[in-house]
Amino acid sequence: xxxxxxxxxxxxxxxxxxxxxxxxxxxxxxxxxxxxxxxxxxxxxxxxxxxxxxxxxxxxxxxxxxxxxxxxxxxxxxxxxxxxxxxxxxxxxxxxxxxxxxxxxxxxxxxxxxxxxxxxxxxxxxxxxxxxxxxxxxxxxxxxxxxxxxxxxxxxxxxxxxxxxxxxxxxxxxxxxxxxxxxxxxxxxxxxxxxxxxxxxxxxxxxxxxxxxx
Numbered sequence: 597x598x599x600x601x602x603x604x605x606x607x608x609x610x611x612x613x614x615x616x617x618x619x620x621x622x623x624x625x626x627x628x629x630x631x632x633x634x635x636x637x638x639x640x641x642x643x644x645x646x647x648x649x650x651x652x653x654x655x656x657x658x659x660x661x662x663x664x665x666x667x668x669x670x671x672x673x674x675x676x677x678x679x680x681x682x683x684x685x686x687x688x689x690x691x692x693x694x695x696x697x698x699x700x701x702x703x704x705x706x707x708x709x710x711x712x713x714x715x716x717x718x719x720x721x722x723x724x725x726x727x728x729x730x731x732x733x734x735x736x737x738x739x740x741x742x743x744x745x746x747x748x749x750x751x752x753x754x755x756x757x758x759x760x761x762x763x764x765x766x767x768x769x770x771x772x773x774x775x776x777x778x779x780x781x782x783x784x785x786x787x788x789x790x791x792x793x794x795x796x797x798x799x800x801x802x803x804x805x806x807x808x809x810x
Contacts (some may be wrong), residue, residue, distance in 0.1 A: 614695060619713060626794075634731050650708075650709075650711045651711060651738075651739065652703055652704040652705075652706070652708060652711055653701065653702070653703050653704075653717070654702050654704075654715055654736065654737060654738040655699055655700065655701045655702070655703075655732060655736075655737045656676055656680075656699070656700040656702070656735070656736050656737075657697070657698075657699055657734065657735040657736075657737065658672050658673060658676060658697065658698040658699070658700065658732065658733075658734050659696065659697055659732065659733045659734070659735070660672055660696055660697070660698075660731060660732040660733075662696060662731075662782060663695070663696055663729070663732075664695055665693050665694055665695045666700050667729075668693050668694075668695070668696065668697070669693045671729050672728065672729060672732055673691050673693050673698045673700065675725065675727065675728070676691075676698075676700050676722065676725070676734070677689055677691060677700060679702065679721050679722060679724075679779070679787065680702055680718060680721070680722070682721060683714065683717060683718055683721065683733075685704050685708050685714045686702050686703070686704060686705070686718075687703050687704060687705040687706070688702070688703045689702050689703075701801050702718070712738075715736075715738040718736070719736045719738070722734060722736060738808075751801060752793065755792070763791065767789050767791075771787050771789075774787065775787070790805065
């Protein structure tokens, strides 16, 4: 194998770092484009605390009181499924049939942008069914997929300076009393303080304190 000098290696070596070093105008152009792209993404990104997420799931509730599950499946569920299949935006159809009732769940394709329009079209198709069994009814639910968020925050009122001072005095007295009973030359002495609201029963907390001490 012939020996290759450093100069020859430098002349023959080609990599990304060398390309951008030798072509600074391309480097600066790409850097500027990246910065502008980041600023654009930051300005256009959603800033809502609860961003609106399009719901692509809906359900049709089929009621036929007194009918057997087999009859509901053949004469009601299948008819509704075939009608729903006429919509090209539906990605999946699932059904659950019981005696007297059935639930048909549909999911729209992820590429669907105007979900409200598609749900209205589906409801119009279902409303046009005229060969349903006597006594059967149908309900279309297109908003049951909306998620409601409840934030429950438990906070305590701010303690006044007088209350803090009284607590500090009691903590100091308790530490002095506990350490007065321990050997002074014990290097492993430590104090642990647990504070709790005055509204709690101290008798119940004393049981927990004794268990922790043991």
